[in-house]
Amino acid sequence: MKLAPLFATSRSLGPLILRFGVAIALFPHGAQKMLGLFGGNGFSGTMGFFTQNLHIPALFAFAAICTEFFAPIFLLLGLLTRLASLVVAIHFVTAAILGGHLANGFFMNWAGNQKGEGYEYHILMVAAVLALMVMGAGRWSLDRRIAGGAPSRIP
Numbered sequence: 157m158k159l160a161p162l163f164a165t166s167r168s169l170g171p172l173i174l175r176f177g178v179a180i181a182l183f184p185h186g187a188q189k190m191l192g193l194f195g196g197n198g199f200s201g202t203m204g205f206f207t208q209n210l211h212i213p214a215l216f217a218f219a220a221i222c223t224e225f226f227a228p229i230f231l232l233l234g235l236l237t238r239l240a241s242l243v244v245a246i247h248f249v250t251a252a253i254l255g256g257h258l259a260n261g262f263f264m265n266w267a268g269n270q271k272g273e274g275y276e277y278h279i280l281m282v283a284a285v286l287a288l289m290v291m292g293a294g295r296w297s298l299d300r301r302i303a304g305g306a307p308s309r310i311p
Contacts, residue, residue: 162238163303164292171287171294175237178284179228182244186225210255223247231288234297241285248285252278 165171188196197205199221206217223243230240252258257275265273293299 160303162236163299165234165237165294165297165300165303166292167300168291168294171237171291172234172296174284174288174291175231175234175293175297178244178281178288179232182224182281183228183232186221186223186228189221190225212254216250220247220251234293234299237293237297237299238289241288244285245282245289248278248281 184194187193189202190199192198192201196202202221203214203217206212206220207214212220224247227240227244227247230236231244252275257273257278260270260272261274262276263270263274264276
């Protein structure tokens, strides 16, 4: 199996900016769930909430926590960017559908006057990681180094 397409990327700064933006926005959520940082419940508390309160199967709850914690690290490093992006896209589509966000409407709950958060953040994250899946990691990435720094056909 050829892995070269998985690592192929350009020297563009665009994917670097997207990678950093997604990583910076997503990592605190993962750190809340995995480590209890930023006022989070930590791994066991989050697993309990997901499985008992939201009735999410344990395997999916575990996958969600790991995705939000590890994918931003991979994106920041530009390592397996396409794979990390795919996992994040699946995570956010699943969260929007099964996490009740679609039922809460489009908008985030800035004013605190709706039942929960809408799905606008999900759309932004999915769009950003889909762009990374198309473009690759870009400049200053481990993917580019693994690929040998050779230019690809990707603009």
